[in-house]
Amino acid sequence: MSVPSSATISPLSNVADAPVTVAVTGAAGQIGYALLFRLAAGALLGPERSIRLHLLEVPQARAALDGVIMELEDAAFPALQGIVATDDPMVAFRDAEQVFLVGARPRGPGMQRGDLLQANADIFRTQGRALDAVASRSVRVVVVGNPANTNALIAQRHAPSLDASCFSAMTRLDHNRALAQLAAKLRCGVADIRRLCVWGNHSSTQYPDVSYATVAGQPLAAQLEPAWLEQQFLPAVTERGAAIIQARGASSAASAASAAIDHMRDWVLGSTDWVSMALPADGAYDIPEGLVYSFPVQCSDGQASIVRELDISAASRERMDRSQDELLQELEAIRSLLP
Numbered sequence: 166m167s168v169p170s171s172a173t174i175s176p177l178s179n180v181a182d183a184p185v186t187v188a189v190t191g192a193a194g195q196i197g198y199a200l201l202f203r204l205a206a207g208a209l210l211g212p213e214r215s216i217r218l219h220l221l222e223v224p225q226a227r228a229a230l231d232g233v234i235m236e237l238e239d240a241a242f243p244a245l246q247g248i249v250a251t252d253d254p255m256v257a258f259r260d261a262e263q264v265f266l267v268g269a270r271p272r273g274p275g276m277q278r279g280d281l282l283q284a285n286a287d288i289f290r291t292q293g294r295a296l297d298a299v300a301s302r303s304v305r306v307v308v309v310g311n312p313a314n315t316n317a318l319i320a321q322r323h324a325p326s327l328d329a330s331c332f333s334a335m336t337r338l339d340h341n342r343a344l345a346q347l348a349a350k351l352r353c354g355v356a357d358i359r360r361l362c363v364w365g366n367h368s369s370t371q372y373p374d375v376s377y378a379t380v381a382g383q384p385l386a387a388q389l390e391p392a393w394l395e396q397q398f399l400p401a402v403t404e405r406g407a408a409i410i411q412a413r414g415a416s417s418a419a420s421a422a423s424a425a426i427d428h429m430r431d432w433v434l435g436s437t438d439w440v441s442m443a444l445p446a447d448g449a450y451d452i453p454e455g456l457v458y459s460f461p462v463q464c465s466d467g468q469a470s471i472v473r474e475l476d477i478s479a480a481s482r483e484r485m486d487r488s489q490d491e492l493l494q495e496l497e498a499i500r501s502l503l504p
């Protein structure tokens with residue numbers, strides 16, 4: 166039996182603007198549950214901007230999704246103008262302007278995110294094709310489902326009529342984790358730290374880089390012991406996902422949803438500092454074109470632009486290359502799925 170594909174609630178609001186269509190896949194999952202209520206409350210575009218949610222799930226999750234929709238109705242969010250629930254990506258992505266591709270299998274204890282590649286790759290091929298066919302031509306897509314970078318590459322390659330710049334994968338959670346670790350160590354606020362970035366893959370090869378970072382306007386790295394950065398900070402950030410799985414028995418959900426909102430909000434409304442986003446590489450920093458690789462990015466006028474021409478030390482280059490090599494291996498593993 167399929168999930169109903171008609172609107173399930175009527176307009177609740179007197180907000181005048183035409184609603185923005187926001188699509189979320191995996192809507193009945195853990196991250197979906199943390200994400201939808203914040204979206205409906207206006208965390209993305211502000212409580213004055215009305216939105217319409219398009220929710221995609223597999224048929225087996227129908228009952229759970231119905232329950233989530235009942236709760237969304239019961240929260241009586243003024244800006245929520247309607248919900249479409251469906252198991253058909255062609256319905257979910259029709260005219261979608263912002264898309265959160267969350268639906269995918271999560272890893273369990275002892276797994277690497279790359280172990281999910283074969284299980285999840287086909288989802289992103291199908292969804293890339295549907296986005297190509299029916300999404301807004303200026304859609305912004307963030308892939309959260311793991312392995313996020315290569316899943317984004319698969320979706321992007323199956324959407325040839327959309328500009329590659331419509332696609333991204335989420336490394337904002339890693340960026341936020343790095344900010345939190347540094348702020349705790351330096352006893353400052355996260356907002357005091359600027360020009361931090363995460364390079365590469367959303368995996369244990371990612372490189373959270375403090376080379377350009379400042380705290381209260383002063384160089385940050387100079388205030389920390391190199392040994393702390395190497396032996397405490399880097400592993401704390403790169404292994405944080407595994408630590409949460411170990412502690413919770415399930416992967417991060419609320420922090421992932423929060424990072425996904427940060428990612429999309431800054432993309433659409435503009436960022437006030439560097440943020441980390443995995444984008445299709447365009448030759449910057451000699452990363453092979455097309456790989457979806459995390460860079461330092463600034464957003465304005467709805468565009469995400471890689472921060473260019475930074476001096477890269479030999480030590481940084483080695484770490485960046487390691488993550489690039491992992492992404493090239495992931496690409497080889499799914500090459501047969503590409504058009």
Ligand code: NAD
Nearest residue numbers: 191193194195196221222268269270271309310311338421
């Ligand atoms: P979950 O298992 O709780 O939920 C996933 C949902 O996706 C399920 O409800 C499932 O029915 C649905 N789904 C599966 N295939 C689908 C399809 N083809 N179309 C639509 N929906 C589909 O998992 P979760 O905890 O919400 O995590 C989702 C994904 O996000 C996992 O791959 C996880 O590893 C990843 N994740 C990424 C980050 C990141 O920083 N990039 C952070 C946390 C989790």
Ligand code: LMR
Nearest residue numbers: 272278311406407416417
């Ligand atoms: C995370 O970083 O928390 C997610 O990618 C989930 C995981 O598998 O680590």
